[in-house]
Amino acid sequence: MEELHPGSVHVVYASDCSVVGHADNEFGITIGWDIPMLKGYPYSILNCEKGAPLSNWGSLTGEGVKAVINKINPSAVLLTGLNYKFDLVAYLTARKSGIPVWLRCETQDYALKRSKLKEIYRLLVYSIAYRALNKIFYIGKLNKMHYIRHQISPVRLKPAYYGTKDLFIDMTAAQKNLIRARARLFAGIDLTAVVIGFSGKFIPKKNPEILFDMLAFLPTELKKRIHLYFMGSGALQPTLESKAAEAYRKYGIKTHFTGFVNQSKLVPHYLTMDVLVLPSRRMGETWGLVANEAMQAGCSVVVSDAVGCSSDFSSWERFRVFPEGDAAALAEKVTDLAKYHREFDWAKQELENYSIDATAAALLRELTITEN
Template sequence: MTNLAIIASHPIQYYAPLFRCLAEDCNFNIKVFYLWDFGITNQIDPGFKQSLKWDIPLLDGYDFEFVPNISKNRGTHHIFGLQNPNLTQQVLTFQPDAILLTVSYNYASMYSFIWQMRNINIPMIFRGDSHRIQAKNNFKSQIKKLFIAKIFENFDACLYVGKANYEYFKYHSVLESKLFFAPHAIDNKRFSAMTNEISSQAKNWKQELGIPTKNMVILFAGKFEDKKRPLDLIQAFINAQLKSVSLLLVGAGNLDSEMRDLSKHHKQIYFAPFQNQSLMPRTYASSDVFVLPSYGSDETWGLAINEAMCMGCPVIVSSHVGCAADLVKHRKNGLIFEAGNVEDLTASLKEALADHYRLKRWGEESKIIVRDYCYDRIISGLKEALAAICKK
């Protein structure tokens, strides 16, 4: 049995079920070391601009401990938001056979931890999701490339979540022999267990929102912030002039007033507040197609796409969304449009909504594709990495 220490920034709804699966696996004895308590206490989310606490269990079914964070401005939005001077001591007290980092190295605590572990003979594995889809090639980027490559030299293996992330690691000189596939995944079982009850809840919710029963629904769910480009979607929907189609925008954020102002003269645009995790299956079940129009390098994957696909949604994503190359098969389960191009997004909306029956087929294909992006596959990749490390 492998004593596996896992370092995570904070309890995350996508990781907690994975940790439970690892705890149930007889090959592992795990302990998760959290660097921040966001998600289990009411705290302001910078993206949603409101107090947030997840309504599903995030700490059940596995061993964990919190490492005291002395930062005066705790969080993952800046390098000094995670400052945990006791991290190395607490991890070593667990006597791990291996250490898995699921948190970015780009925090004060992680730089300190990596430096302190450099002469300690415990293999370390890094799992990240960065990509270079919108990369710049200049002097500054070359210096950054060398710096990141030096960081990755400290790891015995790296787990990549998809094609774009694989290319990111390769660009930073990580050997192919050190790379193992461990895809981004969500709790597929919870989201795919769609029942008649959820369908009924979705129907009732749409009625409460005032969406006409006969209308098809385009859904955006997430933070109302610049990188998600909800304004692009609103403008594209207005331009498309689709008949018997509504646009539903679910979430909150600093673009809220601007989005409502752009939408105020258009009757078929609807807003709903932030929906906690227990309500997300109903949210996706309310739609006919899910859209993620993000722009820039910050949309490293887009796990909302996994969730939507589990619920049988066809998807439309921008070319900057990290999961596009893995999960979106153009004209098979959705469409990929040029990021930031409102005309291209408008055309995609028109194409997708032109054939209701084809859209249904795309949704069925989504469910098939996303099956392989599951926790079992992550654990398999982790085991492959550990086996390779043990051979050294």
């Protein structure tokens, strides 16, 4: 938004832990993103942490929110979640000041298995919380369905689809092929191999082990050609390494582990892969942004039906969805996608609506209406 309309946005952060680094228990390491997240726009950092930031509802307190809102006096306050006390303080402060409150977040109703009682309680709480919102931006189909289910009028719903910065947009096909070849050489992967990849935390929610479970169901000819590729880290690392050794003994299939990869280093890894698999269990995978990143690189993608973006992308040419936990069905989808020749731009046109530029334009359009 700032590039499209200078002076249109001021971002207020409760914490800068994602920049300076914080312990991520699921990755199993201390993480600080290595891209310039605080450049190109005005911002304030309140550092209103209590205890370990992001650990619970009260870990971001909202101290200083009232002062910064009074100072900026914005035309609208856009919340990106309702997960912390910080969000509630911003919500109530804006309402009390007569400032419109907008929301854009990942929430949907099918990411988790819940008891009937919890479903009723959740329905009541969200219906009350959403009632005073002026505009809500939905990131995808399931997110939109969530708001409609909670009695939000379509007039207040605006599309601003979920996307991520395209790291490949300024690269030619020749450059991508060169990076792909070099990355495969470094990893000891044959240029003709079909690389089946995983990107994320090695935790039960993500279910990375199923990539090894599917091997028994792959055609013999495909088993001779594939190479598994795991980008990430986490508690399941020893289990995955053990399964990798077994896969080599049993099938001759090799596996490459990259370790945790920070944002600025993602490009060669995605270009190495042919098919990305996100096989998450129904434990909170509200979207699955690695699917967007992989398609930007030209990878084919398979996700479980527990992944939020499956509803948006399921009809796309090289995107497949399999039932959660079904290794045989996963093998069938991977076999299907392995037939495609690697093309870097197969999803380029479809992804335009799921881009940072498209989201910024959507928000700016509504801001212009509000100010006029």
